[in-house]
Amino acid sequence: MLTFKTEVLKSKQKSDGTYNVKIRMTYNREVKRLSTNIFVRQEDLTKSFKLKNPKFIQEADAIVRYYQEICAKLQIGINNYSMDDIVAFLKGEQMKSQEIDFIQFSREWITHSTIKGVENYTSAVNAFVQFLGKDRLIIQQLTTSLLKDFMDYLVKKREEKIKMLKEQGKRVPSNRVVSLYLGSIRHLFNEAKKQYNDYDRDIILISHSPFENFKIPKQEATRKRAISANDILRIYELPYILDSKGKEKLGRFNLAKDCFILSFGLIGINSADLYSCEDISDDVITYFRAKTSARRNDKAKMKVKVMDIIKPLVNKYRDRTGKKVFNFYQNYTTADSFNKAINYGLKQIGEILRIEDLEYYAARHSWATLAVNKVGIDKYTVHAALNHIDEAMKVTDIYIERDFEVENEANRKVIEYVFNIY
Known part of the structure; x- marks a missing residue:
């Protein structure tokens, strides 16, 4: 026979002096115990820890x-439930009666998430909150x-941003925000369904599907x-900036x-x-591409x-401690600050050489463009050299051990073309 009884455990006093009924x-x-949303103090209990406050007795x-x-x-007796x-x-049944705050859930999910690019979700939620004009939304x-x-x-x-940038004479970047933010909200909604819906027990707290008839625009x-x-x-060939001593x-x-x-010379x-x-041996640098390593079985090895x-440049910046290949980490505490420093310098170089919007990523784009067009x-070889994911070849790639010879031969040809080496 199944029985229920109100109980307050003397040994379970909370730090604020209350007890959960x-x-x-x-x-x-x-025996199992289910928590309630009722919290009582010592004065609400008898000496034997029974409820004596009429209000809490009624609620319990x-x-x-x-x-x-x-x-x-x-x-229960017929169906043999455990x-x-x-x-x-x-x-x-308790969960069905609760309201799920989508914003609160999203922020908690972001806090505990370990996926790469989690900052994009934060930006999306912040923009959504700004749009709503409040930081709470029942799902x-x-x-x-x-x-x-x-x-x-x-x-x-x-x-509005485009208009402002044009007035300031600045470059208008590609539009990623609409697709990125809406895609992030969709992912967070699906994560909420995973957490709150128990399909095995037919406990469906989120039954609607707002994205089913909503098309997220493609990214530009x-x-x-x-x-x-x-x-x-x-x-x-651009001369270096020298100090007063000519160094x-x-x-x-x-x-x-x-x-x-x-970057250009290293594909x-x-x-x-x-x-x-961190790895250089016999003039070969081995690394795992940070951008995609978490999403690939081969850890995006290259x-x-x-x-x-480029050997003189590699030697110039070699880490003499052996901890890493290059010593950039000794002058810049993070990869982001390192990247910002490079792009700041490239803006100066672009102005001198009259190369509009010169930035670090242009080296990668240029290598690919020259490899194909010139x-x-x-x-396919360029695709592999850039270490991109080939969705059509995912299964095949499991069985192939890459030796990277084809990619490095392609690099040799590109280097010879650009630097007139024959």
Whole structure:
């Protein structure tokens, strides 16, 4: 027989001096306790720790009756439910009566998430809160209509930003915000469904699907940042800034010049990987591309041979401690600060050479563009050299051990073309 009884445990006093009123369940000599939202103090209890405050007695009795009515419908004796089955069902019924705050859930999910790019979710939620004008939204209120209004809001904000940038004579970046933010909200909504819906026990707290009839616009194509072979050669040949003694000056200008050429010569290596790579052996740098390593079985492994043209730069910045390949981490505490320093210097170089919007990523774009258009490297090889994911070949890639010879041969040809090495 299943019985319910109100109980306060003397040993479970909280730091604020209160006790949580629990409902003790007994079934087939097994005991379980369910917490309630009732908290009492010493003065609300008898010496034997029984409730004596009429208000709390009434509230606790109401919960007991509620549980008794629910379990009566289960026909426990006929269906042979276990204690765990009963507890799970009662918790599910409790959950059905609660309101799920989508904003609160999202912020908690972001706090505990370990996925890369989690800051994008923070930005999306902050923009959503700004649109709502409040930091609370019951999840049932997240409708298709609300999503459309949010999209219109983002588009309007984008138009205002474009107007401001044009007035200031600044470059208008590619539009990623609308698709990125809406995609982030969709992912957070799906994560909420995973947490609150128990399909095995038919406990569905989030039953609607606002994204089912809502189309998230595609992200605009990334702005083409490739520069010509001649411009790369001009950057390479650009004189360093010297100090009063005629020695090469330490600073972002010279750093940017060198790192741009390093990136180009190492098949467009990202600044984060240039900053953190740790393995060099026999003039081959092995690293795992930070941007995609968490999403790939091979950890986005890449091996790049150091060509003769950039060996002086590799030696110039070698980490003499052996901790990493390069010593950039000794002058910049994070990869982000390192990247910002490079791009600051490249803005100076771009102004001198009249290369509009020159930035670090142009080295990677330029390598790919020149490889295909000027050197005749096939797109599949370029795809592999850039260490991109090939969705169509995922299964095949499991069985193939890459030796990176084809990619490095392609790099040799690109280097020879740009630097006129024959």
